[in-house]
Amino acid sequence: xxxxxxxxxxxxxxxxxxxxxxxxxxxxxxxxxxxxxxxxxxxxxxxxxxxxxxxxxxxxxxxxxxxxxxxxxxxxxxxxxxxxxxxxxxxxxxxxxxxxxxxxxxxxxxxxxx
Amino acid sequence: xxxxxxxxxxxxxxxxxxxxxxxxxxxxxxxxxxxxxxxxxxxxxxxxxxxxxxxxxxxxxxxxxxxxxxxxxxxxxxxxxxxxxxxxxxxxxxxxxxxxxxxxxxxxxxxx
Numbered sequence: 148x149x150x151x152x153x154x155x156x157x158x159x160x161x162x163x164x165x166x167x168x169x170x171x172x173x174x175x176x177x178x179x180x181x182x183x184x185x186x187x188x189x190x191x192x193x194x195x196x197x198x199x200x201x202x203x204x205x206x207x208x209x210x211x212x213x214x215x216x217x218x219x220x221x222x223x224x225x226x227x228x229x230x231x232x233x234x235x236x237x238x239x240x241x242x243x244x245x246x247x248x249x250x251x252x253x254x255x256x257x258x259x260x261x
Numbered sequence: 262x263x264x265x266x267x268x269x270x271x272x273x274x275x276x277x278x279x280x281x282x283x284x285x286x287x288x289x290x291x292x293x294x295x296x297x298x299x300x301x302x303x304x305x306x307x308x309x310x311x312x313x314x315x316x317x318x319x320x321x322x323x324x325x326x327x328x329x330x331x332x333x334x335x336x337x338x339x340x341x342x343x344x345x346x347x348x349x350x351x352x353x354x355x356x357x358x359x360x361x362x363x364x365x366x367x368x369x370x371x372x373x
Binding site: 180192238249 | 301302362
């Protein structure tokens with residue numbers, strides 16, 4: 148069964164460093180997302196991406212964050228200068244043409260900022 | 262801000278019992294999805310409900326979307342220890358966006 152894959156599964160980084168989280172969405176999907184979950188809290192929407200541009204972003208997704216689809220398969224989330232409060236599990240997700248109806252999540256990348 | 266409230270937050274039952282988890286909001290959602298999440302892993306999709314009043318069954322799990330598309334429920338019949346886990350509901354405020362609003366989750370423990 149097709150799945151969303153994410154790398155790395157776990158990354159530890161120093162405060163102020165740049166981090167890139169990578170994702171390979173399901174191959175025939177058109178819409179891509181990043182969500183995050185701080186330990187013990189709800190899953191929160193960060194950004195949605197369609198047709199090579201951001202279609203919606205949350206208040207969390209400030210200028211420190213950016214997304215990119217550098218080729219036909221990868222989808223990345225970059226955090227330019229990490230802060231302690233960026234420590235969280237980051238989930239990539241994708242959906243097909245019926246977006247908003249069926250969204251599939253990856254296993255997550257656990258980011259620890261020290 | 263749209264919110265989804267799940268209840269109960271924690272539920273501990275004996276094997277064989279039935280249970281219902283509720284997901285409520287004052288807002289209308291175009292669709293609602295139920296996920297199950299294991300510790301340290303991503304949410305795994307169980308079902309998507311789209312039409313008000315819709316009922317979907319997945320083996321011993323029955324999902325219902327409220328007529329007004331503001332609430333949903335998950336009913337498990339004859340719970341088994343393998344059902345233990347975190348159940349999440351997530352609503353899509355719009356059919357034009359993939360943004361999901363998540364509930365805080367219901368942690369279910371089924372004791373043998």
